[in-house]
Amino acid sequence: MTSLKLIKTMDIVKYLKEKKALVEAAMAGMAPGGKGLTDRLHQAMNYSLEAGGKRIRPILTIAACEALGGDINKVMPAACALEFIHTYSLIHDDLPAMDDDDYRRGEPTCHRAFDEATAILAGDGLLTAAFELLTRSDLFEGVDPATAMEVANDIARAAGHGGMVGGQQADMDAEGKEVDLPTLEFIHTHKTGALILASIKAGAKLGGGSPKKIKALIKYGEAAGLAFQVADDILDVTGDTTTLGKDAGSDEARGKATYPAILGVREAKNRAAELLDTALDSLNTFDSKADPLREIARYIVNRTH
Amino acid sequence: MTSLKLIKTMDIVKYLKEKKALVEAAMAGMAPGGKGLTDRLHQAMNYSLEAGGKRIRPILTIAACEALGGDINKVMPAACALEFIHTYSLIHDDLPAMDDDDYRRGEPTCHRAFDEATAILAGDGLLTAAFELLTRSDLFEGVDPATAMEVANDIARAAGHGGMVGGQQADMDAEGKEVDLPTLEFIHTHKTGALILASIKAGAKLGGGSPKKIKALIKYGEAAGLAFQVADDILDVTGDTTTLGKDAGSDEARGKATYPAILGVREAKNRAAELLDTALDSLNTFDSKADPLREIARYIVNRTH
Numbered sequence: 001m002t003s004l005k006l007i008k009t010m011d012i013v014k015y016l017k018e019k020k021a022l023v024e025a026a027m028a029g030m031a032p033g034g035k036g037l038t039d040r041l042h043q044a045m046n047y048s049l050e051a052g053g054k055r056i057r058p059i060l061t062i063a064a065c066e067a068l069g070g071d072i073n074k075v076m077p078a079a080c081a082l083e084f085i086h087t088y089s090l091i092h093d094d095l096p097a098m099d100d101d102d103y104r105r106g107e108p109t110c111h112r113a114f115d116e117a118t119a120i121l122a123g124d125g126l127l128t129a130a131f132e133l134l135t136r137s138d139l140f141e142g143v144d145p146a147t148a149m150e151v152a153n154d155i156a157r158a159a160g161h162g163g164m165v166g167g168q169q170a171d172m173d174a175e176g177k178e179v180d181l182p183t184l185e186f187i188h189t190h191k192t193g194a195l196i197l198a199s200i201k202a203g204a205k206l207g208g209g210s211p212k213k214i215k216a217l218i219k220y221g222e223a224a225g226l227a228f229q230v231a232d233d234i235l236d237v238t239g240d241t242t243t244l245g246k247d248a249g250s251d252e253a254r255g256k257a258t259y260p261a262i263l264g265v266r267e268a269k270n271r272a273a274e275l276l277d278t279a280l281d282s283l284n285t286f287d288s289k290a291d292p293l294r295e296i297a298r299y300i301v302n303r304t305h
Numbered sequence: 306m307t308s309l310k311l312i313k314t315m316d317i318v319k320y321l322k323e324k325k326a327l328v329e330a331a332m333a334g335m336a337p338g339g340k341g342l343t344d345r346l347h348q349a350m351n352y353s354l355e356a357g358g359k360r361i362r363p364i365l366t367i368a369a370c371e372a373l374g375g376d377i378n379k380v381m382p383a384a385c386a387l388e389f390i391h392t393y394s395l396i397h398d399d400l401p402a403m404d405d406d407d408y409r410r411g412e413p414t415c416h417r418a419f420d421e422a423t424a425i426l427a428g429d430g431l432l433t434a435a436f437e438l439l440t441r442s443d444l445f446e447g448v449d450p451a452t453a454m455e456v457a458n459d460i461a462r463a464a465g466h467g468g469m470v471g472g473q474q475a476d477m478d479a480e481g482k483e484v485d486l487p488t489l490e491f492i493h494t495h496k497t498g499a500l501i502l503a504s505i506k507a508g509a510k511l512g513g514g515s516p517k518k519i520k521a522l523i524k525y526g527e528a529a530g531l532a533f534q535v536a537d538d539i540l541d542v543t544g545d546t547t548t549l550g551k552d553a554g555s556d557e558a559r560g561k562a563t564y565p566a567i568l569g570v571r572e573a574k575n576r577a578a579e580l581l582d583t584a585l586d587s588l589n590t591f592d593s594k595a596d597p598l599r600e601i602a603r604y605i606v607n608r609t610h
Contacts, residue, residue, distance in 0.1 A: 032466045037475035037491050041466055092429060097421035116402035120425065121474050124397060124432065128465030131436040135458035137451060145450035146442060152457070153440035160433030161337045161346055169426050170342035186342050 012295035023058040026076045044114045044122035057082040061203035067290035070207025077139040078202040081130040088126035158198035167191025179257035193225030219282035227275035233258035276301045317600035328363040331381045349419045349427035362387040366508035372595035375512025382444040383507040386435040393431035463503035472496025484562035498530030524587035532580035533605045538563035581606045
């Protein structure tokens with residue numbers, strides 16, 4: 001059993017690495033460019049786009065498409081747009097008025113590398129560029145425009161006031177306050193979960209899933225999205241600073257609500273395990289083409305950094 | 306002649322008032338809502354949406370549609386989305402890291418009425434909400450999804466790094482520096498002109514214009530968009546603080562490049578008059594249904610506040 005688990009872990013690491021390279025190549029092709037008076041803006045946008053990260057959202061889009069046997073070329077623009085949106089959200093979250101972070105993944109944050117005004121505009125530019133990609137008919141050849149529009153709408157709703165932006169506001173408002181479990185779940189399902197779910201939905205719809213398959217993938221996405229954040233909270237408590245790439249215990253120091261703080265570490269781990277089961281169960285009717293999705297869910301819950 | 310001019314002026318004032326009411330009613334119906342943990346975010350978004358202004362962008366969308374004899378119900382979602390985008394840009398421009406303005410139209414700016422983090426998020430939320438509107442198929446019934454997608458893409462390009470956001474960056478970078486005319490025109494055509502042009506394009510395309518008519522309206526939009534900014538620059542020098550609702554001479558005090566500063570007031574006025582002629586000429590093949598567009602162009606150049 002141990003060796004089997006080990007092989008599986010090896011496979012998913014390889015899969016993630018390959019897909020990350022694929023996403024980054026596609027992103028380079030769709031990156032905002034231009035010269036002259038907007039040089040500094042484009043430098044800032046690309047600085048943050050190239051700052052790395054797991055690219056988990058676009059990889060989930062690809063994996064959902066693959067689970068259906070779909071053509072991944074049809075999902076790449078949406079996959080890149082989702083990473084643009086995630087990147088913009090990090091730039092704005094790091095601003096002095098928000099989390100006031102000087103470093104991200106060991107490098108200066110956008111407003112430290114450039115300046116605050118440029119960072120605000122780089123975020124605005126990336127968010128807008130995402131919708132520029134999502135509405136470019138030349139990138140969605142062979143996709144029904146109505147489907148492309150539906151996917152763009154799903155992503156807008158997930159990213160906006162009813163999703164990620166709303167979750168960030170709730171998170172800011174809750175800082176330093178006593179937070180109950182429903183509030184914490186609201187914050188996490190909105191701030192992180194909504195865009196992860198939208199990533200899977202985009203892959204499911206552009207991958208040509210039947211309504212039943214799309215529904216199953218949505219169930220997977222809801223569970224995986226929340227599991228991702230629960231695991232992140234646990235890592236912040238149990239991880240060490242070296243493997244995390246950020247200060248362990250930083251959430252607690254900042255007065256941020258977390259699952260371990262409310263439930264305790266053991267109960268939080270149980271919650272993550274439950275969510276993993278739900279995610280895996282929702283894929284029951286899928287064949288081995290859904291193995292990457294299964295392994296990603298396991299990886300999300302069991303990762304150490 | 307004088308009385309005829311007077312009647313015309315009265316008409317356009319009435320037209321603008323009526324359409325403004327129409328736009329604001331539609332915006333109220335599409336305004337972002339929700340309760341509970343995102344209350345503060347929605348309050349901030351609606352505070353800025355309801356703060357007034359001329360609503361010139363959505364009115365231009367409506368007027369372009371009317372010039373073609375189109376159904377204005379088909380353009381209202383796009384018209385509202387354009388005002389959402391304009392409003393988000395004002396919120397972010399007013400931030401301490403950008404123009405650091407405490408008041409707009411006599412009321413505290415969003416970050417003064419709420420706080421900086423909320424203002425950043427309210428702007429992000431409005432920008433995203435605009436694309437949520439632009440991709441809602443239920444709002445574009447009777448419109449070919451490919452056309453709706455094209456309009457959303459035009460607006461994304463006009464609002465983003467290649468348009469408004471790029472223009473704002475160039476404007477910030479130019480502050481306090483010696484600026485030549487090409488740089489100033491770049492700033493204005495991008496920062497203000499692009500979204501005004503996109504407003505007219507949206508009305509033209511959703512209004513069902515032929516390629517030839519759309520081309521003529523684009524020419525109108527390019528000239529009117531730049532004229533709007535030239536006139537704004539002149540007003541900043543020649544207007545008085547009471548009628549302007551902001552400090553006259555504030556651009557100069559801030560070291561912002563303006564047309565009168567580079568060309569002198571007289572030459573700047575000539576440039577505005579030339580642009581007005583270009584805008585009017587481009588409508589030569591249109592009948593009286595384009596009168597609102599003609600009068601709006603005159604109003605833009607001749608307004609005193």
